[in-house]
Amino acid sequence: MYAILDIETTGGKYNEEGITEIAIYKYDGHEVVDQFISLINPEREIQPFVVNLTGINSGMLRHAPKFYEVxxxxxxxxxxxxxxxxxxxxxxxxxxxxxxxxxxxxxxxxLCTVELAKNLIPGQTSYSLGKLVRALGIPVTDRHRASGDALATVKLFKMLLDKDTEKNIIQQSIRLNPKRQLDPRHIDIIEEMPSATGIYYIHKANGEIIYIGKSNNIKKRINQHFTNTNQKSKKIQQQVVAVTYEVTGSELVALLKESEGIKRNKPVFNRALRRNIFTHALYSFKDGNNYINLKIDVVDGRKKPITTFSNRQSGKSFITKAVEEYNLCQKLTGLYKTKTSCFNYEIKACNGACIEIESPEIYNMRVETLINKNSYKNKNMVIIDKGRAIDERSAILIENGVFKGLGYFNLNYQINNFEILKSIITPMTNNRDTQHIIQNFLRKNKRLKIITL
Incomplete structure (x- = not known):
């Protein structure tokens, strides 16, 4: 639990200042659960430059409570x-x-958000609150008033938690503040979980993460961990002291964060997912007659795949649908082994590329349409998906065909400014798993909004 606060003072000599206003937002890592905002009579003179800066003058504080009263x-x-x-x-x-x-x-x-921001968002021209939140596209009202500045700090801290891919803030919080730890009884932990899409971190007593998972219903998934009777579940049940979570809103964001988190933190009970999660890929090549052939094969790190699959059957299913959707040849997609025409040509469902009746130029145009649709090679785009709230959306950035990271933005703010977009993005590692996750998700969710940069 965090108490995010801002204080306005009278100014003056060191350790002789008095408080003129205070705002405190109690934040559980997901939402504000309590707040306290009050003007305070400092019982001393306010420096003129402070009056000009904050707008708070002695007349406003005449009937305000004194510090001992709050x-x-x-x-x-x-x-x-x-x-x-x-x-x-x-x-x-x-x-x-x-x-x-x-x-x-x-x-x-x-915890100081200046220090955290310098570590997690390096390269900013200024780390003063006003300039930093503007650079990050964070809305702020009542600047230099305690409530406005404290609320801006809440939003900044929320972004910093997102950018803390090592989860050092959460682990340190559990380690330094044991009273925050949830009751070790499993039923109490389950009651704290939301029925929402996101990722969760299972911790042992010293704050160390021992398991990271993703779910469309975190509460239901944690309940399964605590009721399953397999060996791994039993070990988790014995060691768990606390469970923290991140609501992502987007299943794609949850999948990417889960993959990144496991590779960075290497939790002891995530051994299987530390390895690459795909096994097969779709490749293309031109044959001696200049036709583009497609082939599902075991992943080869020396070759660049069009897209990847969790298993061979998944790839075969994709090719089967593609043959029908793009009117492709079964022979040239590896579905029908023959030295003559494919089966579909016999039933007039293939235009005859298999026996060179259809020209390579015309046939290859359809194959290239499929390739372009299922590969983001050399593309600059942002995938827009659900956010954590109604007025929020998630953004997944692909730059020159490389996954750069993800972030969230408020619907009131446009993200067509590339510099603003880059500032809200939490950098993440581009690897074969992220490519597989993104391409697989795009295949299954054709209504996703994609902005081409």
Whole structure:
């Protein structure tokens, strides 16, 4: 659990500042579950430059509560939480100073979004909150007011969690804040899970991830882990202390994040998926008569496939449908072995490429249409899919035929600006598995929105 906060102060000498406004959003890693926002009477003068910056003046604070009147609420909403702030060192110092004046030691673990952003989003021209969120396309209102800045920090932190592909933030949170750990009884863990599409991380006591999974219903899948009686499930049941999750909205995003997460974290119970998950591929070549032939074969790392499949049968099924859809020759697609005409020619369902009646130029045009549709080689495009909320969409970026990563954007913001698009994208590794996952998903979901860049 995180307490994401922002504080406005009077300015002035070091450790003599007073708080004029505070906003705290209690965030469970997915949504805001509680909040506290209040002006505060600092009982001291506000520096003129601060009045100009924030718009908060002494007249506005005359009837506001003094710090001691809101101190209990601040303690309660931040209890068992890691305090998150943009320049957390400053906000934490101010809070500790105010509590020290009351004779109370305020001790909380902290995370700084400036430090996290420098690590996870390098190369930005500025890491000040205003410039950073603008560069990332994050909407912000009431700049330099506690509520507006704290809410912008919530949105920034949410993006940073997405970009933390190593899951260091989550693992550190579990390790540093054991009170956040879910009750080890399985029924309590299951109750915390959403019935939504996403990925989940099963942790043991030291925060280490021991299993990563993907599901269209996380709650149902975790329940299966805790009720199955196979050896792997029993070992997971013995070691699990906490389960964290990411709602992705998109099944494609979940598949890509699962694959990336397993390869990066190498969980002990994901041995099978550490390896490549496809076995067969579709290849093309020109025969002696200049016809493009298609062939399903075992994956060969030295060759570039058009698309890949989990097994031979899946590939054969794809070719069978393609023959019918694109009016291709059974012989030239490897479905019908013969030295003469294919079976479809005999029943007038093939135009005769198998016996050179149809010209290579005309036949190859249909084959190339199939190849272009099922390969994103050399293409620049963004695949748009569901987001985590109604007003959000996910974006999967393909640049020059290479998978670059994914991110989320608000529907109120257009992503036709390539620089903005690149800033919201979490870089991910391009490998054979990601190519297989994307192409397989595109084959099965023909209504996906694709923007060509």
């Amino acid at each position: 101190a209990k609420r601040i303690v309660e909403i931040t209890e068992d939480c890691i305090v998150v702030a943009h320049n957390a060192k400053f906000d934490n110092r101010i809070l500790k100073t105010e509590f020290k004046r009351l004779g109370f030691e305020f001790e909380r673990k902290t």
